Amino acid sequence: MTNSTDTINIVLKVWRQKGPKVKGKLETIPVNDISTHMSFLEMLDMVNERLTLDGKEPIEFDNDCREGICGMCGAVVNGIAHGPEKAMTLCQLHMRKFSDGDTVVVEPWHARAFKLVKDLIVDRSPLDKIIQAGGFISMAAGGAPDANAIPIPQEIAEKAMDAAACIGCGACVAACPNASAMLFVSAKISQLTLLPQGKPEAAKRALSMLRKMDELSFGNCSNETECEAVCPKEISITNIARFSREFLKASFCSSEK
Amino acid sequence: MQLDAKIPGGPLTEKWDRHRFELKLVNPANKRKCNIIVVGTGLAGSSASASLAELGYNVKTFCIQDSPRRAHSIAAQGGINAAKNYPNDGDSLWRLFYDTIKGGDFRSREANTYRLAQVSDNIIDQCVAQGVPFARDYGGLIENRSFGGAQVSRTFYARGQTGQQLLLGAYSSLSRQIADGKVKMFPRREMMDIVLVNGQARGIVVRNLINGDSESYVADAVILATGGYGNVFYLSTNATSCNVSAAFRAYKKGALFANPCFTQIHPTCIPHSGDYQSKLTLMSESLRNDGRVWVPKNNEDKRHPNDIPESERDYFLERKYPSFGNLAPRDISSRSAKEICDAGNGVGPTGYAVYLDFKEAIERDGIDTIRNKYGNLFDIYENIIDNNPYETPMMIYPASHYTMGGLWVDYNLMSTIPGLFVLGEANFSDHGANRLGASALMQGLADGYFIIPYTIGGYLAGASLKEISADHPAFSEATKEAKAHIKKLLSIKGKRTSDNIHRELGQIMWEYCGMARNKEDLTKAIKMVQDLREEFWENVIVPGSDQDYNLSLQKAGRVADYLEFGELMITDALARKESCGGHFREEYQTEEGEAKRDDENFCHVAAWEYNSHGKAPVFHKEPLAFENVELSQRSYK
Numbered sequence: 001m002t003n004s005t006d007t008i009n010i011v012l013k014v015w016r017q018k019g020p021k022v023k024g025k026l027e028t029i030p031v032n033d034i035s036t037h038m039s040f041l042e043m044l045d046m047v048n049e050r051l052t053l054d055g056k057e058p059i060e061f062d063n064d065c066r067e068g069i070c071g072m073c074g075a076v077v078n079g080i081a082h083g084p085e086k087a088m089t090l091c092q093l094h095m096r097k098f099s100d101g102d103t104v105v106v107e108p109w110h111a112r113a114f115k116l117v118k119d120l121i122v123d124r125s126p127l128d129k130i131i132q133a134g135g136f137i138s139m140a141a142g143g144a145p146d147a148n149a150i151p152i153p154q155e156i157a158e159k160a161m162d163a164a165a166c167i168g169c170g171a172c173v174a175a176c177p178n179a180s181a182m183l184f185v186s187a188k189i190s191q192l193t194l195l196p197q198g199k200p201e202a203a204k205r206a207l208s209m210l211r212k213m214d215e216l217s218f219g220n221c222s223n224e225t226e227c228e229a230v231c232p233k234e235i236s237i238t239n240i241a242r243f244s245r246e247f248l249k250a251s252f253c254s255s256e257k
Numbered sequence: 258m259q260l261d262a263k264i265p266g267g268p269l270t271e272k273w274d275r276h277r278f279e280l281k282l283v284n285p286a287n288k289r290k291c292n293i294i295v296v297g298t299g300l301a302g303s304s305a306s307a308s309l310a311e312l313g314y315n316v317k318t319f320c321i322q323d324s325p326r327r328a329h330s331i332a333a334q335g336g337i338n339a340a341k342n343y344p345n346d347g348d349s350l351w352r353l354f355y356d357t358i359k360g361g362d363f364r365s366r367e368a369n370t371y372r373l374a375q376v377s378d379n380i381i382d383q384c385v386a387q388g389v390p391f392a393r394d395y396g397g398l399i400e401n402r403s404f405g406g407a408q409v410s411r412t413f414y415a416r417g418q419t420g421q422q423l424l425l426g427a428y429s430s431l432s433r434q435i436a437d438g439k440v441k442m443f444p445r446r447e448m449m450d451i452v453l454v455n456g457q458a459r460g461i462v463v464r465n466l467i468n469g470d471s472e473s474y475v476a477d478a479v480i481l482a483t484g485g486y487g488n489v490f491y492l493s494t495n496a497t498s499c500n501v502s503a504a505f506r507a508y509k510k511g512a513l514f515a516n517p518c519f520t521q522i523h524p525t526c527i528p529h530s531g532d533y534q535s536k537l538t539l540m541s542e543s544l545r546n547d548g549r550v551w552v553p554k555n556n557e558d559k560r561h562p563n564d565i566p567e568s569e570r571d572y573f574l575e576r577k578y579p580s581f582g583n584l585a586p587r588d589i590s591s592r593s594a595k596e597i598c599d600a601g602n603g604v605g606p607t608g609y610a611v612y613l614d615f616k617e618a619i620e621r622d623g624i625d626t627i628r629n630k631y632g633n634l635f636d637i638y639e640n641i642i643d644n645n646p647y648e649t650p651m652m653i654y655p656a657s658h659y660t661m662g663g664l665w666v667d668y669n670l671m672s673t674i675p676g677l678f679v680l681g682e683a684n685f686s687d688h689g690a691n692r693l694g695a696s697a698l699m700q701g702l703a704d705g706y707f708i709i710p711y712t713i714g715g716y717l718a719g720a721s722l723k724e725i726s727a728d729h730p731a732f733s734e735a736t737k738e739a740k741a742h743i744k745k746l747l748s749i750k751g752k753r754t755s756d757n758i759h760r761e762l763g764q765i766m767w768e769y770c771g772m773a774r775n776k777e778d779l780t781k782a783i784k785m786v787q788d789l790r791e792e793f794w795e796n797v798i799v800p801g802s803d804q805d806y807n808l809s810l811q812k813a814g815r816v817a818d819y820l821e822f823g824e825l826m827i828t829d830a831l832a833r834k835e836s837c838g839g840h841f842r843e844e845y846q847t848e849e850g851e852a853k854r855d856d857e858n859f860c861h862v863a864a865w866e867y868n869s870h871g872k873a874p875v876f877h878k879e880p881l882a883f884e885n886v887e888l889s890q891r892s893y894k
Contacts, residue, residue, distance in 0.1 A: 035531055038533050041535065045535055052800045053754070064327055066497060096643060118806045125444065128324050128326070141308040142707075144385065144386035157391070168326055
């Protein structure tokens with residue numbers, strides 16, 4: 001068991017930008033006496049507490065559940081979206097993964113489609129707009145058949161669940177050299193296409209979600225696989241392959257435009 | 258004020274059918290002219306927004322996060338109950354109803370709880386049709402599990418992410434309505450006040466969190482689905498932005514607040530480790546199916562847990578509750594852990610933790626079986642605590658998790674303010690003094706998909722609503738007040754951050770109004786909260802401006818409300834001179850140390866009315882009548 005008094009000192013280089021229209025820069029903040037049991041966000045809380053008491057403006061960053069499921073937090077830490085640990089959101093990263101004397105660079109998601117709001121906060125509403133373009137099954141409350149009316153093979157249900165685990169954090173977009181949202185889009189397409197309930201709209205969904213992604217200035221996929229590497233929920237790029245098949249089917253074999 | 262729950266007549270099993278027939282309908286052409294505001298996009302808010310838009314209403318939906326998909330319903334792990342009886346193991350609608358009433362220690366309404374069980378099956382159908390990937394067996398049918406000590410398997414789940422999948426289902430329906438233009442979505446808005454015109458809820462004033470602007474929105478009815486107040490304890494399993502503010506502003510405008518002292522403490526959370534800590538992480542209760550809870554018998558024992566022999570361990574839950582053992586209900590397990598730690602037998606760096614040991618289960622079932630069942634939970638634990646639970650026992654401790662209390666609503670889910678409806682955890686309606694595991698998700702979706710779409714029509718069809726615009730003086734008045742409040746917070750420029758003050762409030766509430774309460778402590782705590790509130794308004798420091806994104810300012814506003822709400826919660830705990838469910842008053846216990854209800858004097862809902870600044874709230878009583886179930890004493894011995 002590690003000692004509860006373990007502390008380290010680091011030098012934080014953090015992106016500061018008042019708003020979308022002003023220039024930003026990396027600010028250097030030496031941070032001492034960090035308990036290694038702190039999470040990364042708790043370290044930022046502590047920095048903010050100190051900045052506030054010194055009469056300075058705290059670093060703004062998005063966060064909410066702090067248990068890796070809401071998808072609200074995220075920043076690029078030392079060049080990696082959500083930081084160095086695999087399969088983990090920023091809020092789950094702990095300071096024991098850093099060493100005394102480290103320099104830690106923290107930047108917001110950089111992507112053409114995500115406009116900066118302030119400091120580490122970006123506007124990820126384009127992801128919501130993609131879902132609005134077709135990431136649903138058209139059904140209204142009240143008319144559903146019995147839940148067991150259509151059996152779904154366990155393997156299919158599990159695959160759908162793998163894809164459905166996406167938390168919409170946007171790390172895949174931030175990590176992609178083309179700032180593409182293909183992993184995000186394909187995860188939703190996969191979930192809904194694998195399930196029998198989602199099949200009737202499959203073609204329409206594939207076409208309209210991809211079109212929306214292009215329209216919102218996300219880039220294209222060139223199989224860099226950076227998205228999969230940073231995804232905190234380990235969403236697989238096989239979903240992108242499935243999406244591509246769906247897209248081809250929809251383009252050539254359906255009457256959808 | 259005479260509280261009328263508007264419970265329909267007739268036999269329990271026919272009340273909801275009868276009510277749906279008796280409710281007036283709004284004709285389709287008129288629905289198009291009705292505007293409804295929904296605040297919050299958790300399970301209740303998202304499902305209500307989507308369902309009302311599907312019916313043809315114009316909906317405006319607001320949330321504080323950047324996207325409606327982030328609401329804290331997303332973090333629910335275990336599952337959702339329904340009375341489908343798929344496993345053929347003896348469940349029924351009546352049993353789900355009875356378990357819920359009994360689990361709530363007979364402090365909820367029969368009619369509401371029965372209706373909840375009635376619509377539970379529809380929820381599962383609805384979610385499957387939306388594409389929620391529930392766990393399935395090899396034949397392709399849905400799998401169920403027993404959860405939270407239930408004797409039947411009625412819990413539907415999607416791995417350990419049931420809340421996420423249900424919320425994303427509701428979010429997808431909401432997204433479809435946004436695309437259709439039937440819902441207009443306003444993210445990153447915080448409700449500052451609710452606006453009443455002629456005594457009816459007619460709109461809200463919100464703060465745009467990006468640029469600080471005040472915005473006014475007019476509607477024919479307002480729905481609050483803003484969640485619970487567990488963060489009054491500062492450390493809880495809630496998300497950091499969960500707050501009581503919207504509900505509390507409604508309370509200040511005349512909506513009664515019911516049973517605020519009914520809070521649920523979850524027994525299996527990762528313990529508190531240091532002053533920097535910002536939240537407590539829940540470990541699914543399912544761990545108690547295989548883990549054994551113990552502490553060293555000798556409270557001086559500082560040996561590594563693996564070095565402590567069997568004979569020197571106290572498996573206190575198994576000792577005290579031989580028939581339920583480690584599966585004793587949440588409140589009992591939590592309180593037992595607190596008692597044993599208060600007695601000095603706790604473990605870990607703070608002494609406030611107990612072991613949850615899987616050694617025996619691993620020896621019995623093999624490490625692979627345990628890894629399959631709990632692997633992801635063990636990983637979460639190891640990441641946070643830096644300790645391998647396959648080798649050393651886990652450490653757990655109770656944490657604030659859910660709040661049964663909330664704004665008082667009638668059978669139609671309408672508060673005491675006409676036109677103000679309250680759904681999900683934000684209302685008080687269905688769980689009494691204690692909520693069963695896997696029932697929060699059920700209630701949120703029941704309210705949103707299958708209750709409010711009917712009951713709001715009944716209100717809108719019968720209400721006389723004058724045409725108004727956002728220029729109405731009631732809106733400018735509310736805006737002025739909200740702005741003054743913010744200006745004041747920024748102007749104090751003291752020496753303590755609102756987080757720091759919130760932490761102290763949390764400690765007071767946890768210590769004196771947490772798992773066990775008594776008159777002396779509660780009386781002391783009221784004064785402490787009042788003093789802290791005074792200090793807040795003299796000594797808080799809020800950095801930055803009100804013209805751009807400023808999380809510190811948002812937090813300060815929420816802490817200001819918690820500092821008032823905390824007092825209300827203590828007041829309620831003082832007034833309820835009995836123990837029931839999550840509310841344990843030390844003065845009222847049996848000889849064996851169990852909660853002792855007082856059905857003669859406290860079989861009621863305590864609803865509190867705001868009574869101008871600085872004055873004690875006014876108490877109102879809604880008596881609870883039990884015509885279909887017999888009040889019994891819980892026993893888990």
